[in-house]
Amino acid sequence: MDVRTANLSTVLTHLYLNGPTSRSQLSAATGLNRSTIASLVSDLDSLGLVEENEPRPNGTAGRPSPVVSTRPDVAVVAVNPEIDVLTVSLVALDGTLIQGVEHPFSKIPAPDEVIALTASIIKGFRAGRQRILGIGVAVPGLVDSEGVIADAPHLRWKNVPFTGPLSEATGLPTSAANDAGLGAVAEYKFGAGRGVGNLLYLNGGASGIGGGLVAGGKPLRGGSGFAGELGHVRVSSSNTLDSAGLPGTLEAMVSRDALMSASNKDETATRQVKYLARGLAVAANLLNPEMVVLGGFLSTLLAHNPMLLRCELERAALRPSSHLEIAPSALEPNQLAVGAADMAFAPLLAEVYV
Amino acid sequence: MDVRTANLSTVLTHLYLNGPTSRSQLSAATGLNRSTIASLVSDLDSLGLVEENEPRPNGTAGRPSPVVSTRPDVAVVAVNPEIDVLTVSLVALDGTLIQGVEHPFSKIPAPDEVIALTASIIKGFRAGRQRILGIGVAVPGLVDSEGVIADAPHLRWKNVPFTGPLSEATGLPTSAANDAGLGAVAEYKFGAGRGVGNLLYLNGGASGIGGGLVAGGKPLRGGSGFAGELGHVRVSSSNTLDSAGLPGTLEAMVSRDALMSASNKDETATRQVKYLARGLAVAANLLNPEMVVLGGFLSTLLAHNPMLLRCELERAALRPSSHLEIAPSALEPNQLAVGAADMAFAPLLAEVYV
DNA sequence: TCGTATATGTTGTGAGCCACAACAAAACTA
DNA sequence: TAGTTTTGTTGTGGCTCACAACATATACGA
Numbered sequence: 001m002d003v004r005t006a007n008l009s010t011v012l013t014h015l016y017l018n019g020p021t022s023r024s025q026l027s028a029a030t031g032l033n034r035s036t037i038a039s040l041v042s043d044l045d046s047l048g049l050v051e052e053n054e055p056r057p058n059g060t061a062g063r064p065s066p067v068v069s070t071r072p073d074v075a076v077v078a079v080n081p082e083i084d085v086l087t088v089s090l091v092a093l094d095g096t097l098i099q100g101v102e103h104p105f106s107k108i109p110a111p112d113e114v115i116a117l118t119a120s121i122i123k124g125f126r127a128g129r130q131r132i133l134g135i136g137v138a139v140p141g142l143v144d145s146e147g148v149i150a151d152a153p154h155l156r157w158k159n160v161p162f163t164g165p166l167s168e169a170t171g172l173p174t175s176a177a178n179d180a181g182l183g184a185v186a187e188y189k190f191g192a193g194r195g196v197g198n199l200l201y202l203n204g205g206a207s208g209i210g211g212g213l214v215a216g217g218k219p220l221r222g223g224s225g226f227a228g229e230l231g232h233v234r235v236s237s238s239n240t241l242d243s244a245g246l247p248g249t250l251e252a253m254v255s256r257d258a259l260m261s262a263s264n265k266d267e268t269a270t271r272q273v274k275y276l277a278r279g280l281a282v283a284a285n286l287l288n289p290e291m292v293v294l295g296g297f298l299s300t301l302l303a304h305n306p307m308l309l310r311c312e313l314e315r316a317a318l319r320p321s322s323h324l325e326i327a328p329s330a331l332e333p334n335q336l337a338v339g340a341a342d343m344a345f346a347p348l349l350a351e352v353y354v
Numbered sequence: 355m356d357v358r359t360a361n362l363s364t365v366l367t368h369l370y371l372n373g374p375t376s377r378s379q380l381s382a383a384t385g386l387n388r389s390t391i392a393s394l395v396s397d398l399d400s401l402g403l404v405e406e407n408e409p410r411p412n413g414t415a416g417r418p419s420p421v422v423s424t425r426p427d428v429a430v431v432a433v434n435p436e437i438d439v440l441t442v443s444l445v446a447l448d449g450t451l452i453q454g455v456e457h458p459f460s461k462i463p464a465p466d467e468v469i470a471l472t473a474s475i476i477k478g479f480r481a482g483r484q485r486i487l488g489i490g491v492a493v494p495g496l497v498d499s500e501g502v503i504a505d506a507p508h509l510r511w512k513n514v515p516f517t518g519p520l521s522e523a524t525g526l527p528t529s530a531a532n533d534a535g536l537g538a539v540a541e542y543k544f545g546a547g548r549g550v551g552n553l554l555y556l557n558g559g560a561s562g563i564g565g566g567l568v569a570g571g572k573p574l575r576g577g578s579g580f581a582g583e584l585g586h587v588r589v590s591s592s593n594t595l596d597s598a599g600l601p602g603t604l605e606a607m608v609s610r611d612a613l614m615s616a617s618n619k620d621e622t623a624t625r626q627v628k629y630l631a632r633g634l635a636v637a638a639n640l641l642n643p644e645m646v647v648l649g650g651f652l653s654t655l656l657a658h659n660p661m662l663l664r665c666e667l668e669r670a671a672l673r674p675s676s677h678l679e680i681a682p683s684a685l686e687p688n689q690l691a692v693g694a695a696d697m698a699f700a701p702l703l704a705e706v707y708v
Numbered sequence: 709t710c711g712t713a714t715a716t717g718t719t720g721t722g723a724g725c726c727a728c729a730a731c732a733a734a735a736c737t738a
Numbered sequence: 739t740a741g742t743t744t745t746g747t748t749g750t751g752g753c754t755c756a757c758a759a760c761a762t763a764t765a766c767g768a
Contacts, residue, residue: 002753002754003357003753003754003755004753004754004755007754007755022716023716024715024716024717032755032756033757034716034717034718035717035718035719035755035757036754036755038717038718039754039755055763055764059765060714060715060764061714061715061763061765061766062713062714062715062716062763062764062765063714063715063716063717063761063762063763063764064716064763064764065715065716065717066717197577198576198577198581211640215569215570215576215581216569216570216572216574216575218570220569220570220574220641221642222552222641222643223551223552223642223643223644223677223678224642224677226642226672227552227569227641227642228640229639229640229642230639232671233636233639234632234635234636237591244672246670246672278588281588282587282588282636282640283640285583285584285586286565286581286582286583286584286636286637286640286641287581287640287641288576288577288578288579288580288581288583289576289577290576316588316600317586318580318583318598318600319505323577323578324577356724357754358724358725358726361725376745377745377746378744378746381745386726387726387727387728388745388746388747389726389727389728389746389747389748390725390727392746392747393726409734409735413736414735414736414743414744415735415736415737415742415743415744416734416735416742416743416744416745417734417735417743417744417745418734418735418744418745419744419745419746420746
């Protein structure tokens with residue numbers, strides 16, 4: 001890649017992640033010369049990606065530096081099909097949600113239905129003044145590298161080509177990935193785990209427990225793209241099966257339904273906390289993350305008895321796990337939209353062509 | 355970093371990983387122009403890092419291209435202190451072992467002893483014609499980012515400053531890291547997992563089971579540098595304790611001593627294979643690696659009944675684990691020397707200053 | 709209110725480094 | 739031996755960055 005392209009990407013990515021930044025701050029952050037930053041910002045401006053605004057007085061001496069920020073009309077679409085609802089969101093080039101549409105389903109939707117609905121909703125978005133650059137889809141299942149949904153058990157989709165048809169229907173470049181993996185990236189870049197290079201994101205939803213990983217500041221997808229599935233790791237010798245048919249796993253022992261329908265809620269919650277701690281211990285020993293971010297009903301479980309969770313975790317993990325931070329999701333309920341949008345912005349941020 | 359520096363690094367790293375390469379192949383591999391490669395190789399030559407040799411006839415038409423290779427006299431020292439032996443090796447800039455010295459201990463050595471011994475052995479190495487650039491230490495324990503050995507339980511070392519004193523005693527830049535993590539990188543770059551971006555390396559030694567990870571082509575160290583400790587993940591409800599005092603872990607259930615001293619070896623091996631499969635299932639579900647490399651007595655266990663290991667693994671893991679390859683270490687017994695040397699070469703390979 | 713210090717934008721120059729083209733060299737092929 | 743193919747070699751041009759000199763805009767103290 002070109003030097004120029006790399007530097008344009010560096011600047012735009014900084015603005016994407018850190019929000020409005022003065023030119024002098026950009027110069028300090030990138031190590032590039034004042035004059036170079038001026039030239040790069042000018043290029044990004046004429047590409048319609050950023051805008052310069054009046055300098056904000058900051059009380060220091062010296063000539064004030066204009067504030068550069070991403071343009072709010074540059075956006076992508078984030079799509080998240082679930083069994084009971086389709087969420088289509090418009091997300092701007094600073095990670096903020098502009099608009100979200102939720103379309104409920106009375107029964108599990110077919111892929112065609114979801115694609116057609118999404119295309120229509122996007123047509124609606126286009127009435128606005130946004131420049132829509134692409135689409136990112138958060139899939140509750142396994143997606144292969146060509147955008148084919150290999151297996152989404154709860155949706156009962158298998159080997160469904162998805163990004164291709166959706167891209168054709170909308171004329172927009174489209175990518176797809178596992179939802180929990182995207183949630184992990186979202187929490188890392190904009191949420192509770194901001195700047196924490198090694199984190200595990202665990203989400204408790206209606207259909208089970210999904211997880212995603214960030215390691216060394218990058219999403220950890222694994223060989224076939226389903227790393228992070230802590231829900232299917234065994235934490236008990238029980239024979240209770242999870243959604244994938246595996247016995248005694250975290251997902252089998254910890255579920256929202258069991259919690260809701262329990263006669264003794266407090267006792268059930270306590271038991272589930274203990275199993276959750278065992279699962280986290282496995283992740284702590286094997287991955288040594290700095291932080292675990294809990295979303296969905298797992299954050300409720302955390303709130304129920306944080307001390308118990310930590311004590312049980314310490315018992316089952318190697319000592320350095322005391323450094324492990326446990327935090328609730330900070331982006332809820334928009335993690336997946338933010339993560340999917342991040343994926344859709346990725347090609348632009350990686351290589352800004354003049 | 356400079357464009358020139360980056361390109362010099364690219365070329366040198368290619369030679370390090372792929373061995374002797376013709377200038378035309380370098381041009382193809384890097385995408386750089388013929389003339390640029392000529393200039394880069396000339397720079398590396400005058401730095402004494404590479405040499406050009408007679409072109410090898412390859413039967414094709416056209417002017418033959420000189421073969422560039424790393425100079426065999428550029429080397430680093432790899433150090434591996436264990437409870438019963440200290441191994442100090444000289445490794446060349448193509449990952450090959452030039453010389454290895456093993457110094458046995460009758461009792462667990464103290465850090466000072468190891469440092470003094472290592473320094474003496476390196477003095478011996480210096481009698482040769484090698485240019486020694488640095489030292490890499492593979493530690494059977496946890497090393498912090500400043501090179502202090504936080505905890506090496508089997509050596510009974512705690513909070514021992516190590517790289518500092520060794521560097522002072524030898525005058526060489528020194529770095530240290532967990533042994534299993536280095537083994538994982540070695541197998542990825544030069545061994546059974548060559549080119550496999552997501553792999554788990556598991557080593558069965560006298561003192562227990564250690565593990566290291568490579569994810570996305572990079573070592574996965576985790577927050578405090580001890581990711582990969584699959585040995586301390588629970589695989590049984592048994593109360594047998596492992597070396598860290600945790601019950602029912604892989605290390606507690608699978609050990610060389612138990613295997614050696616068993617009255618019915620075959621039965622014990624079979625049981626251990628089943629526990630190993632459970633441990634691998636955890637890793638498969640959580641990390642989704644493409645390959646598991648087994649070293650030490652675990653490769654013996656693999657050889658004992660590969661089919662059983664795979665069957666048990668399939669039962670306990672999500673389906674895509676059928677893509678998971680299981681292989682014995684290809685570098686044994688030099689994994690740690692190769693990995694530690696790789697760490698010692700890293701600063702040079704990352705930035706070649708003219 | 710004015711001058712000074714400080715910080716930053718602006719402009720022009722120079723240097724580094726790469727791609728490319730033209731030519732030379734060294735193999736293979738018929 | 740002449741033609742073909744591939745690659746080294748050399749010189750040129752262009753891109754992009756750093757830097758210096760100058761201009762501009764603020765804060766602060768007299």
